[in-house]
Amino acid sequence: MRDKLLLLVYILSLIYLSYLSNISVLLISSFFLLLFLFFAPIKNKLGLLKHSLFSFFLFSFVISFSYLLLELSSGNREGIEYFLMINLRSFGMTLLTFLFLRITNLYKALDFSRTLTFLLIIATSNILTYKRLLKDFRDALESRNMGKTTRQTSFTFIKRLSLFFFDKSVYTSREVYQTMKSRGFCDD
């Protein structure tokens, strides 16, 4: 029950944050989230904060910052406020999600729906497999690399990784689906 309640709180907080546009309120929300992180009984708090900041930086800050530069170059100063609002909102939602994932057992939270549990199993299985494979790919490149990685090598490597993981995800999803089906999980 605890996990289902946390899921409900998470969804409501997410909706609340996505509607907020007042920068002061967004700042206060972020502060409370950080306060919660500080007092919550979880391990590696700094690691969680780092992950949140990195994800926020990569997916929100970098993109919105380039828009801000375009706005500023055309003499529009109003863009700064919008930039702050979007990024504070984005940071809050990211931190909230990482916190939720850390304190909740997702399997228990979603066990009211067979389909959602099924999707979660596929996603988790893929994530764990990919994590291990990605590590092996990087290790193999490091092992074979005898100098500075050239731009060409990096490009070829990233291209290969993308194709490999795309193929792998299609294949793994099919396999997991068949496995679950054979265990009587899917009714169709």
Add this chain to the structure above:
Amino acid sequence: MIELKGIWYSYDGEEVFKDLSLRILEGDRVVLLGPNGAGKTTLLKILNGLLMPQKGTYLYKGIEINKKSLKDKAINKWFRREVVMLFQTPDVMLFNPTVYDEIAFGLRQLGEYDEERIKEEVLYWAEKFNLSFLLKRSPFELSGGQKQKLCLACLLVLKPKVLLLDEPTANLDSKTTHWLIELLWSMEITTLIATNNLNLVSELGNKLLVLDENHSLIYEGDPKEFFDDKGNLVKASILPCINKRSIAL
């Protein structure tokens, strides 16, 4: 040639190796045996300089291998050329557009040969591994056995001194397995092969290292002597528990 002195390695807060020491001499054909999760791959990665122990010393030909020494370009190049590793999943080692480029990758990285010489080497190794007819193909289209052969060709083209192999026979049929065993014995190279295939141990090497499920090195020596005492297999958690009774009887 290779010496680990009091290695401590932990991953995600879990201790894998505690005070592990071992020596491998030049020309040794070492088989690393152990159950799943014993730390065989971790040990190979440490020996390949991919994972760094938190404590202890790793010496290769008397040179300490650690993060700092591998930052030195000359040492890195020398070490990566001399100590190579075949990963358990060949797919992770292949990323070039063609089989030719894949074999040529290491030589191009070395920067010591011109394209003409690189071509000679690639053709020689492709011929040796029966990959000549695949040179223009993408490595990803090959079968499992062909990928394994290609990975080996990519490593051996560098003429390494130490070959680390992680479960090299796991995805091979018996014909290719025996081809691989003959190939390894035909080369003058120090090998360390991780496996959990008991049947192949004596064919793969003449020295045995055994890790148990607690990641401790419980045996170092002649494979025959190890297998003569069936209790050793139970101790190393290699035989299933059900066999403990039959051994006791």
